[in-house]
Amino acid sequence: xxxxxxxxxxxxxxxxxxxxxxxxxxxxxxxxxxxxxxxxxxxxxxxxxxxxxxxxxxxxxxxxxxxxxxxxxxxxxxxxxxxxxxxxxxxxxxxxxxxxxxxxxxxxxxxxxxxxxxxxxxxxxxxxxxxxxxxxxxxxxxxxxxxxxxxxxxxxxxxxxxxxxxxxxxxxxxxxxxxxxxxxxxxxxxxxxxxxxxxxxxxxxxxxxxxxxxxxxxxxxxxxxxxxxxxxxxxxxxxxxxxxxxxxxxxxxxxxxxxxxxxxxxxxxxxxxxxxxxxxxxxxxxxxxxxxxxxxxxxxxxxxxxxxxxxxxxxxxxxxxxxxxxxxxxxxxxxxxxxxxxxxxxxxxxxxxxxxxxxxxxxxxxxx
Amino acid sequence: xxxxxxxxxxxxxxxxxxxxxxxxxxxxxxxxxxxxxxxxxxxxxxxxxxxxxxxxxxxxxxxxxxxxxxxxxxxxxxxxxxxxxxxxxxxxxxxxxxxxxxxxxxxxxxxxxxxxxxxxxxxxxxxxxxxxxxxxxxxxxxxxxxxxxxxxxxxxxxxxxxxxxxxxxxxxxxxxxxxxxxxxxxxxxxxxxxxxxxxxxxxxxxxxxxxxxxxxxxxxxxxxx
Numbered sequence: 001x002x003x004x005x006x007x008x009x010x011x012x013x014x015x016x017x018x019x020x021x022x023x024x025x026x027x028x029x030x031x032x033x034x035x036x037x038x039x040x041x042x043x044x045x046x047x048x049x050x051x052x053x054x055x056x057x058x059x060x061x062x063x064x065x066x067x068x069x070x071x072x073x074x075x076x077x078x079x080x081x082x083x084x085x086x087x088x089x090x091x092x093x094x095x096x097x098x099x100x101x102x103x104x105x106x107x108x109x110x111x112x113x114x115x116x117x118x119x120x121x122x123x124x125x126x127x128x129x130x131x132x133x134x135x136x137x138x139x140x141x142x143x144x145x146x147x148x149x150x151x152x153x154x155x156x157x158x159x160x161x162x163x164x165x166x167x168x169x170x171x172x173x174x175x176x177x178x179x180x181x182x183x184x185x186x187x188x189x190x191x192x193x194x195x196x197x198x199x200x201x202x203x204x205x206x207x208x209x210x211x212x213x214x215x216x217x218x219x220x221x222x223x224x225x226x227x228x229x230x231x232x233x234x235x236x237x238x239x240x241x242x243x244x245x246x247x248x249x250x251x252x253x254x255x256x257x258x259x260x261x262x263x264x265x266x267x268x269x270x271x272x273x274x275x276x277x278x279x280x281x282x283x284x285x286x287x288x289x290x291x292x293x294x295x296x297x298x299x300x301x302x303x304x305x306x307x308x309x310x311x312x313x314x315x316x317x318x319x320x321x322x323x324x325x326x327x328x329x330x331x332x333x334x335x336x337x338x339x340x341x342x343x344x345x346x347x348x349x350x351x352x353x354x355x356x357x358x359x360x361x362x363x364x365x366x367x368x
Numbered sequence: 369x370x371x372x373x374x375x376x377x378x379x380x381x382x383x384x385x386x387x388x389x390x391x392x393x394x395x396x397x398x399x400x401x402x403x404x405x406x407x408x409x410x411x412x413x414x415x416x417x418x419x420x421x422x423x424x425x426x427x428x429x430x431x432x433x434x435x436x437x438x439x440x441x442x443x444x445x446x447x448x449x450x451x452x453x454x455x456x457x458x459x460x461x462x463x464x465x466x467x468x469x470x471x472x473x474x475x476x477x478x479x480x481x482x483x484x485x486x487x488x489x490x491x492x493x494x495x496x497x498x499x500x501x502x503x504x505x506x507x508x509x510x511x512x513x514x515x516x517x518x519x520x521x522x523x524x525x526x527x528x529x530x531x532x533x534x535x536x537x538x539x540x541x542x543x544x545x546x547x548x549x550x551x552x553x554x555x556x557x558x559x560x561x562x563x564x565x566x567x568x569x570x571x572x573x574x575x576x577x578x579x580x581x582x583x584x585x586x587x588x589x590x591x592x593x
Binding site: 058093095 | 489494499
């Protein structure tokens with residue numbers, strides 16, 4: 001196991017030729033996951049849960065080779081399939097699957113009877129301390145709130161001392177404020193117990209808050225995999241850009257390529273991009289700009305280090321979670337995300353003229 | 369008041385009904401679980417065979433049993449020859465008839481009870497290191513307990529009231545194979561109305577006790593949890 005500076009062992013999960021027939025399509029995956037928290041990202045019905053089930057040994061694949069670190073878990077060619085109970089893989093499913101007839105305490109202790117080699121068991125006290133379960137450990141499962149149920153399910157999986165933890169949209173059923181309260185617990189699991197996780201979500205905030213690597217799954221196929229920053233800054237295609245909700249995606253045409261910069265025209269507006277990975281002779285592209293990367297200045301044009309200074313008019317302003325979403329017209333529609341404070345300080349109103357700044361590295365081009 | 373032969377009759381009926389319910393319990397649980405949780409070749413055939421006594425006239429089922437279990441039948445002949453055991457027209461005949469007649473009712477209920485247990489709970493128990501046996505005993509069985517108890521009650525009630533198959537296989541021999549239902553029918557036939565009414569009273573009391581005690585057991589179980 002490779003160890004990162006923070007002391008969390010990295011996991012290496014190898015998936016080769018994983019194939020499973022699902023209703024509208026088939027799941028076909030070959031990839032290697034090795035983050036501390038790898039997020040499996042994709043729209044609902046992309047096959048994310050099925051993939052977790054295969055890794056956990058709860059489902060049989062048409063064909064698959066699955067290896068966790070140096071242990072082969074599934075190899076259909078050799079007829080190997082380690083049963084779920086011996087895989088040492090913890091699983092928190094979307095519905096949590098707390099045992100309704102057992103108390104919180106007996107739920108927690110259910111898996112602690114399992115003796116796993118090579119993984120020193122986590123102590124009961126430490127886990128319920130870190131996840132702050134003590135106050136309701138004597139209660140019945142039916143008496144817990146959503147966030148409490150969530151923590152109990154996490155703790156139960158942890159107490160079986162898994163080598164790898166699979167989390168299937170663990171926060172999907174919680175409201176936004178509860179989500180922000182649970183995310184730190186997940187970060188604590190990562191940092192204090194050093195158990196690597198594969199985390200299924202289609203929520204961008206969870207993704208950015210927790211993941212270091214991500215795999216984008218669409219219709220059963222891996223569309224892109226790699227460090228979160230890379231995938232976000234360079235979505236492999238329009239589908240991924242759409243999934244990551246890159247707010248601005250506009251068709252454009254390359255007009256000039258010089259040393260390290262590309263000039264592209266979008267609706268007569270010239271933008272400068274630092275895109276490096278375009279195939280030679282590409283002319284038509286999609287221009288992708290994330291709303292977080294757009295900076296607004298009050299008033300007309302003023303000098304700045306940003307390559308792209310766009311004179312714009314505010315079209316509309318709307319709340320988006322804790323932030324404000326500002327839709328602009330600068331010859332083409334452009335979206336910016338600002339904090340509420342920034343929005344108030346600038347006294348932004350629809351119809352106001354503003355200057356939008358975007359640095360060249362933040363303008364990403366996808367060939368079309 | 370009830371005389372000693374009537375007490376014997378009630379005692380025998382209750383005893384043989386309880387025994388038949390307990391006998392079908394392990395097989396019934398096994399079959400219901402297999403029907404609810406597994407796919408296997410011949411499953412629909414077994415399903416049909418099990419439900420057959422539920423839809424066929426009990427007397428017809430009784431006739432089949434009589435032919436199979438009689439001394440000249442394939443099973444009865446074998447048992448008589450090798451073990452000197454007779455089924456037909458003995459208390460064993462009553463027991464077999466009750467088992468066969470109440471088995472499908474129990475399986476019907478227990479199967480639904482198993483199907484209603486969320487399979488995700490069983491799967492997650494496995495990822496927590498539990499083997500099949502532990503999953504069954506600690507997750508599946510307790511969660512299906514209500515339905516299984518209901519199935520047992522119905523099986524017991526069916527056994528108490530069984531008439532057609534019993535009379536075919538075991539006859540109605542007073543003191544040996546006569547059960548409450550057979551005796552009530554016979555008393556009415558012979559015009560012994562007071563006797564019939566006393567036995568009727570016992571039947572009502574038994575039915576009441578069975579339903580009430582199962583409710584009580586389930587309430588207690590719910591509290592203990």
